[in-house]
Amino acid sequence: MNTTTKITDVWSKIHAMxxxxxxxxxxxxxxxxxxAIFFFIGRTLKRAVRKLTSAHRQARNLGLVLGRLAQxxxxxxxxxxxxxxVIPSLKANDxxxxxxxxxxxxxxxxxxxxxxxxxxxxxxxxxxxxIDDQIVFKNFEGTVENIQTRxxxxxxxxxxxxxxxxxELFTNSVIVNTAFENRRLQYxxxxxxxxxxxxxxxxxxxxxxxVDGVLKNPAPDAIVVELAGSSVNIRARWWVQPPRxxxxxxxxxxxxTNIKNKLVANGIDLPFPTQQILFHDQTEDTDGDRKRQREGxxxxxxxxxxxxxxxxxxxxxxxxxxxxxxxxDGQVISNxxxxxxxxx
Numbered sequence: 122m123n124t125t126t127k128i129t130d131v132w133s134k135i136h137a138m139x140x141x142x143x144x145x146x147x148x149x150x151x152x153x154x155x156x157a158i159f160f161f162i163g164r165t166l167k168r169a170v171r172k173l174t175s176a177h178r179q180a181r182n183l184g185l186v187l188g189r190l191a192q193x194x195x196x197x198x199x200x201x202x203x204x205x206x207v208i209p210s211l212k213a214n215d216x217x218x219x220x221x222x223x224x225x226x227x228x229x230x231x232x233x234x235x236x237x238x239x240x241x242x243x244x245x246x247x248x249x250x251x252i253d254d255q256i257v258f259k260n261f262e263g264t265v266e267n268i269q270t271r272x273x274x275x276x277x278x279x280x281x282x283x284x285x286x287x288x289e290l291f292t293n294s295v296i297v298n299t300a301f302e303n304r305r306l307q308y309x310x311x312x313x314x315x316x317x318x319x320x321x322x323x324x325x326x327x328x329x330x331x332v333d334g335v336l337k338n339p340a341p342d343a344i345v346v347e348l349a350g351s352s353v354n355i356r357a358r359w360w361v362q363p364p365r366x367x368x369x370x371x372x373x374x375x376x377x378t379n380i381k382n383k384l385v386a387n388g389i390d391l392p393f394p395t396q397q398i399l400f401h402d403q404t405e406d407t408d409g410d411r412k413r414q415r416e417g418x419x420x421x422x423x424x425x426x427x428x429x430x431x432x433x434x435x436x437x438x439x440x441x442x443x444x445x446x447x448x449x450d451g452q453v454i455s456n457x458x459x460x461x462x463x464x465x
Contacts (some may be wrong), residue, residue, distance in 0.1 A: 151206055163194075165194035244287055257298065258285060258296075259365055262277065303339075305432040307349075310354070312352060324387055334375075339360050357380065371432060
């Protein structure tokens with residue numbers, strides 16, 4: 122009897138819930154339709170705002186932010202209206218309180234996500250870089266494909282996609298290679314110590330000027346930057362436009378090829394790295410005279426000590442060894458003869 126009563130009570134509750142669902146079904150359908158309408162309105166607003174600002178490069182990122190905010194506010198409004206249709210007793214104050222409590226809980230649970238979201242909004246508003254800019258961040262370098270509210274997506278030059286959280290981009294240093302219209306390139310060229318620096322400098326500038334696309338203003342220059350171990354290093358610098366990665370590599374290839382060919386054609390030495398080993402007492406005239414010993418040549422206007430001949434030193438060493446060997450052999454022979462005489 123008790124089991125039958127329980128089954129009847131359960132069935133009554135299910136029947137009542139079914140009736141309530143059927144009563145609410147029109148409201149639920151209407152709420153879904155209203156929410157769908159607001160959802161499509163939000164997407165339309167986002168596209169409209171982006172389209173209005175896409176013609177102006179400086180307002181493109183601002184259009185992204187405004188479009189996403191308009192879409193979010195529209196969808197949120199549609200959600201409120203849909204809930205009010207389904208639950209007529211739900212008031213706006215209740216929704217605000219619910220959102221406040223939920224917002225605190227969500228804030229603690231999704232702190233990193235919210236941090237990236239705020240950083241993304243600030244990046245889009247302040248525009249330290251824009252879409253299609255070429256940037257360098259830590260070990261990553263490539264072209265910015267998209268700036269989302271959570272992360273920024275870049276495409277590397279070797280065809281890979283890198284997703285970088287916005288909070289890292291906003292709090293760390295980023296190199297923007299395409300921030301300005303012009304960009305300077307440079308390369309160090311080593312010439313021999315026996316070559317004339319002014320002549321080599323003039324040839325380098327002529328080679329740079331002969332390349333189409335190198336800017337005349339600012340003008341190229343060539344400056345001595347180092348007296349290296351085996352070469353005099355001259356730094357060639359020139360400006361190009363636009364500063365995209367592909368164009369930079371093409372210009373550098375043309376400029377360096379022309380510089381190398383012109384220097385070689387005019388007899389300028391491009392030396393390999395070499396080493397010179399000097400003994401401390403390296404001259405005939407300064408053996409034992411520490412005040413006159415030098416660590417290298419030339420001596421400028423002073424007297425240049427006569428260099429020691431290594432071949433002569435080797436011959437002297439060979440002769441000394443030969444005499445010592447003969448002396449030892451003679452001593453052995455003499456000892457043998459003395460021993461034989463004693464035995465007799």
